[in-house]
Amino acid sequence: MFKKEIPSSNRSKVKSSVQRGLRQKLLDTYPGFEPYIEEIMPKKASLEAVKLPERTTLYTIDSTPLFFQPFDGPPIPHLKLIHAYPNALPTIQIDRGAIRFVLSGAALMAPGLTSPGGRLPDSEHAIEAGQVVAVKAEGKNEVCLVGTLKQGTEEMKAKGKGVVMDEGHFLGDGLWRMILD
Amino acid sequence: MAEVDSGPVEPQARHVVYCGVCTLPPEYCEFGGTAKKCEDWLKEKHSDLWEGLYSEDAVTANLSTLSVSAQERAAKDAAKKEAKAAQSEARDAEKKAASKVLIKRVERNKRKYVTVIIGLEVFGLENKKIAKDLGKKFATGSSMTRSPAGAEEITVQGDVSDDVRDWLLEVHGDKVPEANIELIEDKKKKKAEAAV
Numbered sequence: 387m388f389k390k391e392i393p394s395s396n397r398s399k400v401k402s403s404v405q406r407g408l409r410q411k412l413l414d415t416y417p418g419f420e421p422y423i424e425e426i427m428p429k430k431a432s433l434e435a436v437k438l439p440e441r442t443t444l445y446t447i448d449s450t451p452l453f454f455q456p457f458d459g460p461p462i463p464h465l466k467l468i469h470a471y472p473n474a475l476p477t478i479q480i481d482r483g484a485i486r487f488v489l490s491g492a493a494l495m496a497p498g499l500t501s502p503g504g505r506l507p508d509s510e511h512a513i514e515a516g517q518v519v520a521v522k523a524e525g526k527n528e529v530c531l532v533g534t535l536k537q538g539t540e541e542m543k544a545k546g547k548g549v550v551m552d553e554g555h556f557l558g559d560g561l562w563r564m565i566l567d
Numbered sequence: 568m569a570e571v572d573s574g575p576v577e578p579q580a581r582h583v584v585y586c587g588v589c590t591l592p593p594e595y596c597e598f599g600g601t602a603k604k605c606e607d608w609l610k611e612k613h614s615d616l617w618e619g620l621y622s623e624d625a626v627t628a629n630l631s632t633l634s635v636s637a638q639e640r641a642a643k644d645a646a647k648k649e650a651k652a653a654q655s656e657a658r659d660a661e662k663k664a665a666s667k668v669l670i671k672r673v674e675r676n677k678r679k680y681v682t683v684i685i686g687l688e689v690f691g692l693e694n695k696k697i698a699k700d701l702g703k704k705f706a707t708g709s710s711m712t713r714s715p716a717g718a719e720e721i722t723v724q725g726d727v728s729d730d731v732r733d734w735l736l737e738v739h740g741d742k743v744p745e746a747n748i749e750l751i752e753d754k755k756k757k758k759a760e761a762a763v
Contacts, residue, residue, distance in 0.1 A: 471580065485598055523595075526594045526595065557592070558599060
């Protein structure tokens with residue numbers, strides 16, 4: 387989604403009523419952020435909206451990126467936020483061979499997850515298509531990709547092929563490199 | 568980019584160190600295209616992390632999880648990426664050496680002048696911000712304008728060309744070498760003098 391560099395664009399303050407709504411929406415989408423919400427979005431802090439290409443909006447506080455929201459989708463946390471609170475999102479893992487493709491912006495494919503190096507949640511904690519997940523890599527501690535699943539985890543295990551996630555936010559993409567100050 | 572800073576500065580948030588060279592978390596440096604430089608940076612700044620990531624055990628453990636052919640392909644890919652990064656860096660440096668910052672004094676109305684500054688963006692400076700700073704510094708109007716050709720330039724009211732040069736060297740001297748700054752008097756004025 388953000389393969390290209392993002393030109394710095396205009397930003398605007400978010401109305402406090404809208405801010406409250408966003409906060410609620412973030413909590414609804416990611417209950418995992420509940421204990422930290424006061425730290426992430428203090429009630430008093432002034433949230434800023436930065437327009438990104440493709441009708442996406444990035445929300446920041448004091449030039450710290452928090453999350454971005456595509457026009458028609460749920461808010462997705464910025465990788466820096468995920469690094470700070472790694473347990474807030476459901477996580478899946480890819481094998482080592484897939485890392486270099488992910489970091490150059492390729493779509494995430496199922497074999498990278500179903501192979502021995504990858505890890506998917508068991509069927510009790512299955513993740514449905516359409517949910518936002520963080521993607522870790524084999525042998526690494528940090529999350530390298532975040533985005534919306536195109537396939538449920540059970541489906542992946544059954545089929546073992548096809549696109550799992552495209553249009554994610556990955557380490558080193560335009561959004562990651564964007565300078566906010 | 569802040570190096571040891573991530574997320575809000577609060578006790579609960581985890582702090583992740585980001586590489587100062589490629590901005591990724593250090594464990595992903597090997598995929599960033601500037602692996603060698605990243606390694607040096609990490610060794611210097613966070614030697615404890617360096618121990619964990621680049622010690623021999625860690626490297627062999629990383630490699631053993633991949634099949635040989637995949638390893639070769641990955642290595643080839645990494646080498647290509649690195650070469651590309653080095654190339655673009657060299658090109659950038661060359662461009663910087665060749666280009667000049669022009670500070671022009673343009674006559675506006677007989678004894679009134681504006682100073683036009685061209686070419687700062689090549690040196691990694693943002694025209695809009697510099698314009699604002701200059702306006703504050705000299706207490707004059709100062710704005711980023713687009714020349715008819717479409718290039719960005721800064722227009723400062725008043726004849727401040729020497730001061731602008733001094734200020735640039737003082738504040739952004741690390742980015743703009745002195746030899747690359749050139750002062751130009753407006754040509755129109757010379758023509759006018761010749762006519763008299």
